[in-house]
Structure formats: C-alpha cells, structure tokens
Amino acid sequence: MAALLEIRDLRTYIRQRKGEVRAVDGVTLHIEEGETLGLVGESGCGKTMTGMSIMHLLPPGGYIAPGSSIQISGRELVGMPEKDLRHVRGNDVAVIFQDPMTSLNPTMSIGNQIAEMVRIHRQVSRKEALDRAAEVLGLVGMPNPRERLTDYPHQLSGGLRQRVMIAMALSCDPKLLIADEPTTALDVTIQLQILELLYSLKQRLRMAVLLITHDMGVIAGRADRVNVMYAGKIVETASTGELFESMRHPYTQALLASIPRLNQPTDVPLYSIPGLPPDLSHPPAWCRFQPRCQFATARCREEEPALSGENLDHQYACFNPVGRVRSEPRTASLP
C-alpha cells in the first residue's frame, strides 16, 4: 500500500545573486496515513523548505529541480498545473505556520477567513461556509465559536490565533497537515495546550502530520518517527524511541548533548558544536558535517556518506556512527 506522502530525491534550489542555494538537496521520506513524522534540525537545514515544497509555496527564485518526486496518495505533484495544485492544497494537504499574526489577514474577520478557505476548495454557499467555520472553531477549542466569527486577528492572543490557523487548516478535512514550528512563537504553557490539541485532533481525524521543528523535546513527545536534517540532507531517520535510545549520527548526538535539561548538573559545561554549517550555495562533495565532527576520519573528507543501516527503519548517513548511547544528561566530553 502506497504511503500517503512519498517524497523521492527532492531537490529544491533557490536562485540568488550570489549563486544557487541548494536548500533541499536530495531528500527522500514518506509519511503513512495517520502518522506523525518529525522533521528536526536547526535554521538553514532545509526542513521548512521541504514542507513548503510539498505545497509548492516557494520563495522568489525557488524551484524544484527535475528528477524530484512528491506524491500524495499516488498522485505526482511535481509538474502539476497550478489549478490542480490549488485543489490539492486545502483538501489533501494543509499547512500551519509559526507566526499566526503574520499568516492571518489582519483586515478580515476570522470567520470570513475560514469561510473563504472553505469556499475556495468546496462548492458551498456563504452561509454553509460560515457554519463550517463555526464548527471547526469549536473543534479547536475556541470558546463561544459562533460569537467569535466576527473577531479580528489582532483581538486575539497568540494562542487563540494559532487555534484559528489550525481551524483554517482543518476546514477542508486534509489528510496531511504540515505544521511548521507551530508553537515556537507561543508561551510555553500555551505551547502545551496547542500540542495537546494537535495530538487529539490528529487522533480523531486520522490525520497525518509533518511536524517541522528545531525542538527535540517536542519531537520526543509527539512524533512517531523522526528525520534529522542537516545542510539540506537527511542524516538520520528512525522511530522516535529508537532515535533517542540509540542514535547513530554524530550530529544527532551533538544536538542532544548541547541542550540544557531541567534535571542536569549545572556545574558542568554544556557540549557545544564548534564551527558553522556549510554554505549551501557551494556545498562540499563530501560529508557536510565533517568540519564540526569529532569522529571525522580521512574518508569523511573525500566521500559523501549515503543513508544506510542495519534495518530499513533506522538509517543514518555516516562512516563512523556513534555507538549505542542513551539520551541522558551529558557531560562536556562525549564517549
């Protein structure tokens, strides 16, 4: 049975004056129905661009290179005419962004924005669309949804605005929700509310979620499987439990080691990864993490490692993977 979302060798490049930035440089991943896939990495790793490529929402100068494939329920999206893509957006795939204030139209009431979304994708009357808007607002836990239809975004708090975004995304029953840093801009107590909401919605609606974030804690709690991205590529992929229990890629390990935990000793320095990620307008032909890796050998500076592993469920791109390491509070020196 084909996966709901199947991405094969996706290359998304952005033409800029200084050259062509290879933001996503050969990403292959899949999401099953009802599954939550975490896509984790730091800024510039390509995780947002991967999500945006699915929706074909690319920045100026951005394009998907030939040879890339993105399939939803077996239908190829790369090369699809815009009018058909518009049908896919909303009905099959919906997206929620990080900052709801800049993603919502400040001049329209939230009721009208959701209704507009519904009417773009479905043939319904204005009244029916507004009914649906009230329905989804209730679904996302908005108190008194009917009365709130006439509110404007600026009248709502960050948490409520994010609920409106989620309501808009759900209004056409998408099979896949792309959540790009959905809680990063929110207060931590509100973040938990929103994550709980997304979790319960996905259970109820059997919706798949592509959860894009830099926060390993969010991944640990909410993702079924994880793909770790670095410099435009996937460097490790595994089920969540497996990734934290026995990570293999040095970057995954270094990333976890540099996070201060609440229950860790404070008199020991945190591990910090030296250096910076490579310039993606001139990426190296060898391992992209090599300059910052404490396990790098000569081979790492000559060849690029491909994803491989003991089994199909846990793959990593490294010639010198780290051993079985538990994710416990870490000291400055790694084994």
Add this chain to the structure above:
Amino acid sequence: MTTTAAPTVADGAGAPASAFLEIRHLVKEFPVTSGAVLQRRIGSVKAVSDVSLQVAKGETFGLVGESGCGKTTIGRMIVGLEKPTSGEILFEGSDIAKLKGREFRRRRRDLQLMFQDPYASLDPRMRVGTIIREPLTVQKIGNGAERDSRVSQLLQEVGLSPKSADLYPHEFSGGQRQRIGLARALTLNPKLIVADEPVSALDVSIRSQILNLMNNLQETHGLTYVVISHDLSVVKYLSDRIGVMYLGKLVEIAPSQDLYEKPAHPYTMGLINAIPEPDPKRERAKEIRPVFGELPSALHPPSGCRFRTRCERAQEICAREEPPLRQFGPRHMAACHFPLQTPVAVSA
C-alpha cells in the same frame, strides 16, 4: 531562621543585611490612552506590581515568566532604561532609581545590559570595534590607543579574533553577534550584567556556546548576573536562584534546584510541566493537564490572586485576597493560598 515581616521582605532568611542589588516594592505603571488626536487616559497597566527581591554579589539570579509578566521591564529599570513609578532599586546600598545626571552616568557603568536580539541590537552601520568602543567614548574613558587595546582584549575574551573589530555586524552569525553584544556589555568593567533572553534567538547548538561563555566570564570577572528569560531550562542552568513572575507579580522565588524539585506555586508547576523534554519515555508518561485558559488582560487583572482564572486549585478566597509571600524553605518564598508544599512555620 530569622523572622520575616511578611510581605515586605520577599527573600526570606539567609539574605545578607545589605544585598548587592535589592529591589523594594518596585512598581512600573504604563498609562494606556485612547483616541487618535486627543489622547484620553483610559487606564494604566501595572507591568511591574510591587516586586521585591535581593541578589547577592557574584550570584546569578534568574527571572522567568511568560509574556506580559514584567520581567523585561524589571531588567530595564535595573540598568536605568526605565524609571520606576515607585519603589527603590538599591545597588551597593544606594538607590539608583533616584540618581540623575553625572551620578547616574557614573552608576550606569556598573550595571550593563546584554540584549536579546543579536540581529537588532547592533547598529548595522557601525563597525564592530566602534560598537564595543562606544561606551568608553560616551563615558570619556581612556585615549584612542587605550580604547583600541581594550576592544582587542574584549574580542579575544569572548572568543573572537581581534580582526573582527574592522568588520560589520552583518558579516557575523547570530552566535557571533551575541558574543559581540557580550563584549560590549563588558567594556566598562561592570559589576552586574542583566542578560535579557541571551540565547533565545540562537540555534540550539549555538546556545550552549554562549551559556558556557557567560559562565566562564562570570568566574574570570566576578560578575553578578540577572538572567531574564521565558525559557526555564536556560534560566535553571545559569541561575543560583530563580524568581517566577506572572502578570506583574512575583509568585515564587527559590534556589534553582528547590524550585525544580519542590515548586510551591501552581503556576511554577505548570511552567515546569509544559517544558517538553527530549526523552520520549518521560514525555509520553507525563499525565499532566496543561495550564488552561488564556492570560487575562493586564489592564484589568483578576482580583485577589492574578493566577486564579487559570488555576485548578482556586477557591473563593483567591478572588477576595491577594496571597502573601510565605516561606517554604531556605530562601524559598511563594504567594499562594493553596500551595503545592506546606509552608514552614516562622519562629517568633
């Protein structure tokens, strides 16, 4: 334990008689006006509402809380960027909130601010050397050669090459810019640095570099820090003691480990629970209900305890009476009618 005259002294037993930095009944009110042409004052927001606390020399004190809690405003008042509406800020015994003119400028050297946003806090049209040198120029300290040498020394201290002095901010990464911000905060040899969200704008793997650097510099220079952040993990890692704020009020204050292990205030517990841990087993085993509801309006805060509209333990008294700060352990105070721990009896 010494008796604390509740609720005037927030900090409880063990605090030195004259603390390095002491804040007493600090209030900051911002007027709220309406009308485009004739601005009518329709009310005010008490961003900081009667906060008292003490910071010992060489200590790192953390102030944590979510949007609108007042922590940034307190930081700005400490370094003199805002004037309090009422209350005192005693630094080495004298009230710096009342200083003016030359005395004020003199005192400003001792209390410096490290800004949050490394992308917005450095003037893009100034070279890095000029940015770091600026405090010396303003305070009229040293001659040209001495200032240049100081800039070189500071850059090296924060782990950057002295050649960085000739470059512009945009030529640096976020982490490097934050180092520049730290260098500038150190220029005048301050005694205390207020670090407002020192790592929030940085990538996860870069944060640890800056946190380690801050700790090292503290040791080398005998610095006292006030660290302000919404991120409890960062605050706990850096701080000896932490104050938790909610809607302008200090709701709990304790040594870091005690705050984490034995929080007394339900809001503190809510904050701790809300932090996602990078540990799938523990995350999924958590059976916590999130703090419900939304932050109330700062213009019309709830009567009595401000947290009561979001608290599962709230009862009638919480709406009638503001809870006083009570003691829960050494230097551990919290303001709650139905706390999570039992308050300790205060000996007469």
